[in-house]
Amino acid sequence: MRLIDIVRQSPRRLVIPLMGYPGARLTNSTIRQNEFNSDLHYRSIYKLVERFDPDAVFFIMDLSVEAGALGLQVRYPLSESATVEHHPVKTLADLEQYEVLDPLFDARIRSYIETMKLMAKNLNIPKGGYVIGPFTLAGLLMGAVEIATATITEPDLVLSVVNFAENIIIRYAKELIRAGADIIAILEPTATFLSPKAFARFSGASVSRIVRFLDAMTILHICGNTTHLIEAMCETGVQGLSLDSVVDFPAVASRVRSDVVLIGNIAPVQVMVNETPDGVKRAVNNLLEAMEPYPNFILSTGCDLPLETPLENIQAFMEAGKAWRLRRADSAA
Amino acid sequence: MVNLQELQDAVISGNASKAKELTEQALKENVDPVVIVKEWLIPGMGIVGDKFKRNEIYVPEMLIAARAMYAALDVLRPILAQTDMEPVGKVVIGTVKGDLHDIGKNLVKMMLEGAGFEVIDLGIDVAPQKFVDAVKENKPNHVAMSALLTTTMPAMKETIEALKAAGLRDKVKVMIGGAPVTDKYANEIGADGYAPDASSAVDLAKRLLQ
16 A cells, blocks of 8 residues: 555545654653653553544654664753764775674664554554664764765765665664554655755665665655755655655645655644644644645644644644545535 | 966865965965955855855755865965954854754854854854853854754753843844744744855844844
8 A cells, every 4th residue: 555545545634743752741751761662652652642643653753763773872862852973984994883783683773663563563543663864874974064075075985875874774664664664754854955966866866775675655754945855855756755844835746746645744843832722723724725736645744743842732733634624525525 | 377266166166175276376476365355255155155045056065165165264364364354243153052963053154254254163062051151252243053953942042041141132143043943933032033044144144233
């Protein structure tokens, strides 16, 4: 089953907020505890599903898992997302020390796989897991400024690191699918600063290969302004594009192939954290109205919601999304 | 005779070694270093910024252009130090507390320096108090804050509050930027301006000087 098939079969808009972090509030836990403990992580996700009844659910968005599994130094704040602190790869030789590692034996990778197993066993909606994107993992290995410069000055080095990252990602993603993931979302924020041509070369080609290896629905999630990359992202062969709130969805929707699902993009902070429930409903209704002509759309948030997102705002998001009556559905009835 | 247009072109295309070589040659031929900076390097980075705004080039091209500019500036610095060339303005910049992302902040820094500003870079994960201390010490025109994570945006507000508490808020203009940041957010937290990209940050910094 492809993502577009699920969308087409639904009589209403699917509503799938990216809401891992607020789950920690429902289990009175910290983000860090969830990042290390699969049972707690699962219970946080379960509570989110129980309370908000989304049409699919993802676990916590964590861009440090794969890099941490390679032994990079990661900072784990109690209540914020984990971040990689150092970026040690400067040459091809630096990469060698990481090639001996099998990421599947890393404790935190195992924890996320166990979380997915529990989700698969107990939740009867589509379950999604995140993996980092190849250019973004390469960027964590090399440093963001360094990899950006190296795309021009040392493209072969960048491609080697991207290829290395790709193998790590495929191995982890396949294990998540084996654990029961129906959807794999590839998080590739670092690629946002590339030109369409450089994106195709340093990220898109690798994402295409990853997607071909995975027997699951695939989504490409890129934060920031990706307006210039719409076509290049579609060409990777992913089934969905999950894009940030700065992208003007109605304006780009016609550039997205009709069998690729556009997913997003209510602003996580400006709307979901800062607005009242009525303000959230207004923002949701405005987006749904503007996206009415496009069947290949899932209502979501632009990125994972911050921990402090008011729960009543998530409720308002779900209610407004599910209450929306598609005019094409009405006319068909 | 050195062709300064070639120097500017080398900066724009990111050819650092050529930029260095041509700058050295210009100095040998006694070209005024202030002229090199004001008439060629700064306008060159302005062209880079405009190309970026028009999506003709992207972050990597901008970074290597800045690298070429620094290659030229490194040659000029010892001599410029002996002149009375004043910076356009002074900016204290940093990525806010809890946020370890530096590419956006670095780009803004490079473009500001490329536009003739003096920039004091506090790095990443900068606590509000560190901004306050840097303002006391350096007396800048502006404080520029960057955040990539939605979770660290509130640290921008905390920093503005800390500047207020230290009695420094009216001494500086506060500009903010970063992927999740918006104009509306800047208004909400009482910043003086928001820029969506590094090139616009230069325009904003200039505007805030007036």
